[in-house]
Amino acid sequence: MDNKVKISRIQVNLTQQQLAEKIGVTRQTISLIEKGKYNPSLKLCLDICNAVNKTLDEVFWIEKGG
Amino acid sequence: MKKITDERLVLQNLKNIRIAFIIQTIGILGILGYDLVTSGLDEMRKNPLWTVFIITAVVSAYLSMSISADHEDNKMNPLKNLIISLIILILITTIVGFFVSLTQGFSLINGVIVGVILFICGLIPIIYIYYLRKKRQDKDSE
Numbered sequence: 001m002d003n004k005v006k007i008s009r010i011q012v013n014l015t016q017q018q019l020a021e022k023i024g025v026t027r028q029t030i031s032l033i034e035k036g037k038y039n040p041s042l043k044l045c046l047d048i049c050n051a052v053n054k055t056l057d058e059v060f061w062i063e064k065g066g
Numbered sequence: 067m068k069k070i071t072d073e074r075l076v077l078q079n080l081k082n083i084r085i086a087f088i089i090q091t092i093g094i095l096g097i098l099g100y101d102l103v104t105s106g107l108d109e110m111r112k113n114p115l116w117t118v119f120i121i122t123a124v125v126s127a128y129l130s131m132s133i134s135a136d137h138e139d140n141k142m143n144p145l146k147n148l149i150i151s152l153i154i155l156i157l158i159t160t161i162v163g164f165f166v167s168l169t170q171g172f173s174l175i176n177g178v179i180v181g182v183i184l185f186i187c188g189l190i191p192i193i194y195i196y197y198l199r200k201k202r203q204d205k206d207s208e
Contacts, residue, residue, distance in 0.1 A: 025072040038074055 008052040023047040135198040144199035
């Protein structure tokens with residue numbers, strides 16, 4: 001699943017490790033989400049959005065067929 | 067030990083437990099199968115592993131009832147389902163009890179006892195699934 005977690009994370013100057021600690025998951029999970037290899041739960045998505053000060057659609061929205 | 071909060075790892079952990087459970091079940095079946103071949107059915111059932119296996123099967127059957135209650139489409143009224151199940155159960159237990167009492171060496175009392183035991187054993191899951199369906203219906207109508 002494509003997403004903009006990596007871009008959003010870099011925009012707020014966080015490393016994968018820092019973001020992971022902020023939301024209470026492991027760095028590997030953040031890495032897999034950024035690569036699109038893990039499908040996070042809505043709760044985790046919201047935690048990530050809060051950590052990078054963005055809304056859900058800014059980080060996770062993908063256009064259908066796009 | 068720190069509690070795992072990462073949802074991905076929790077999920078992975080559950081998947082690992084499932085694999086371990088499959089291996090364990092294969093092992094239990096292997097041991098029971100060996101017992102069955104070498105010493106026969108009665109010896110196999112004396113093995114405590116047999117009890118473990120049966121209890122696990124019963125627990126898993128009851129747990130999967132809540133899944134199938136959610137999975138099935140709920141056009142039928144739960145009460146109607148309950149009545150149909152009860153009629154079938156009464157029919158089966160009556161027939162079995164009848165044939166037991168006809169069998170040589172068994173009296174009418176034996177037939178009645180077997181029938182009643184079968185009836186009770188069948189009644190518990192039927193009532194449980196009725197309770198599950200009813201609960202789900204109440205939730206749907208909220």
